[in-house]
Amino acid sequence: MSEDIPFMFVGDALALDLINTVKIVRGQIIDTLQTPDDLAQWWSLAHEHHPQIEVVSGDIKPFDENTLATIKSVRDHLHDLFLSVIEGQQPDADDLPALNWALGSGHPTLVWQEGGRIEYSSTEPAAKILLPAALSALRLLTQADLSRLHKCQSNQCILLFYDTTKSGTRHWCSTACMDRDRSRRRYSASKQG
Numbered sequence: 001m002s003e004d005i006p007f008m009f010v011g012d013a014l015a016l017d018l019i020n021t022v023k024i025v026r027g028q029i030i031d032t033l034q035t036p037d038d039l040a041q042w043w044s045l046a047h048e049h050h051p052q053i054e055v056v057s058g059d060i061k062p063f064d065e066n067t068l069a070t071i072k073s074v075r076d077h078l079h080d081l082f083l084s085v086i087e088g089q090q091p092d093a094d095d096l097p098a099l100n101w102a103l104g105s106g107h108p109t110l111v112w113q114e115g116g117r118i119e120y121s122s123t124e125p126a127a128k129i130l131l132p133a134a135l136s137a138l139r140l141l142t143q144a145d146l147s148r149l150h151k152c153q154s155n156q157c158i159l160l161f162y163d164t165t166k167s168g169t170r171h172w173c174s175t176a177c178m179d180r181d182r183s184r185r186r187y188s189a190s191k192q193g
């Protein structure tokens with residue numbers, strides 16, 4: 001991934017931050033997950049932003065092209081699923097099954113670890129991300145306040161977020177996006193006036 005296109009962690013939920021790896025940069029839709037290395041880099045940052053997510057341990061191989069393709073396919077279905085929910089529309093026929101598949105293929109086998117901890121275990125590289133991402137999506141869809149799920153208000157932005165503010169009045173993914181959007185509106189208003 002090019003250095004000037006950083007990953008965004010503005011979703012306030014792991015599933016939304018995964019969806020937000022596709023974003024608009026200077027009017028172009030950009031997929032920031034281009035290589036298995038991008039995925040590994042995103043995942044280590046995702047961990048820092050979501051320290052409470054489920055850890056999948058076990059003899060897991062490094063991410064490869066297959067892992068990347070699997071994660072991206074689930075991500076794209078999650079995007080469409082959440083957008084449908086935000087818009088109050090019935091999801092496409094294959095979007096919810098994709099989440100169900102991700103929940104299942106996360107292989108949430110519980111194992112006893114030294115030191116008395118019980119952890120999720122898998123040998124499937126994709127499971128490391130799929131399981132916590134799918135559980136995050138499940139929690140949002142079944143336990144969260146769906147009226148707080150939003151797409152950024154800027155029409156130059158496609159990022160999704162869960163509004164955790166007390167007032168519940170967050171409209172943009174970030175203050176930078178808000179500032180750009182407001183100045184664009186001022187500019188077009190001044191042109192019309």
Ligand SMILES: [Zn+2]
Pocket residue numbers: 152153154157158159172173174177178
């Ligand atoms: Zn935005």
